[in-house]
Amino acid sequence: DIQMTQSPSSLSASVGDRVTITCRASQGIRNDLGWYQQKPGKAPKRLIYAASSLQSGVPSRFSGSGSGTEFTLTISSLQPEDFATYYCLQHNSYPPTFGPGTKVDIK
Amino acid sequence: EVQLVESGGGLVQPGGSLRLSCAASGFTVSSNYMSWVRQAPGKGLEWVSVIYSGGSTYYADSVKGRFTISRDNSKNTLYLQMNSLRAEDTAVYYCARGMIGDYWGQGTLVTVSS
Numbered sequence: 001d002i003q004m005t006q007s008p009s010s011l012s013a014s015v016g017d018r019v020t021i022t023c024r025a026s027q028g029i030r031n032d033l034g035w036y037q038q039k040p041g042k043a044p045k046r047l048i049y050a051a052s053s054l055q056s057g058v059p060s061r062f063s064g065s066g067s068g069t070e071f072t073l074t075i076s077s078l079q080p081e082d083f084a085t086y087y088c089l090q091h092n093s094y095p096p097t098f099g100p101g102t103k104v105d106i107k
Numbered sequence: 108e109v110q111l112v113e114s115g116g117g118l119v120q121p122g123g124s125l126r127l128s129c130a131a132s133g134f135t136v137s138s139n140y141m142s143w144v145r146q147a148p149g150k151g152l153e154w155v156s157v158i159y160s161g162g163s164t165y166y167a168d169s170v171k172g173r174f175t176i177s178r179d180n181s182k183n184t185l186y187l188q189m190n191s192l193r194a195e196d197t198a199v200y201y202c203a204r205g206m207i208g209d210y211w212g213q214g215t216l217v218t219v220s221s
Contacts (some may be wrong), residue, residue, distance in 0.1 A: 046209050089152075095165070099151075
């Protein structure tokens, strides 16, 4: 199975901050990666697919980059509604595997 | 509008069975990959199963041989039949459209406990 790691596991940030989350795969996955946002008690919401394509309806302050084994999710200017947990997911090979998550909370 | 609504969760004893349903609207289940993903209390997300539009199915090793994914095209509904349930299957179960879920249901809680 492909192992996904995320860093940091949590971070504290202020509204307006630029935030970057990194996801690493244990082997190359091309750009077969998505990013998801989950708020407490809610279903995950896809933000990014194919590593860098913005899901329709998602604010442009979210962006994704990377290919192969290293990927990043960037929030250019953190907003109050962005405090949540973020997960990456690889679907290059079975089984699809999620990263352990990065919790973003208020400083 | 695309909508997914799960049902069928509840409390079941170890070794028991449960069938989850995911009623879809706004699109055709049989024309899409459809997935199940679960989340144990306080834990991260775990992919469980997928059914392709052509009918092929895949499962996580943790549920292989115990869970079966299927769909009813006439009802536009996805199912997850869960047998031989274990305590570690306790989780919120989400259905999602596609392999990587552009739309998700609200989830249904399955609790396996005596």
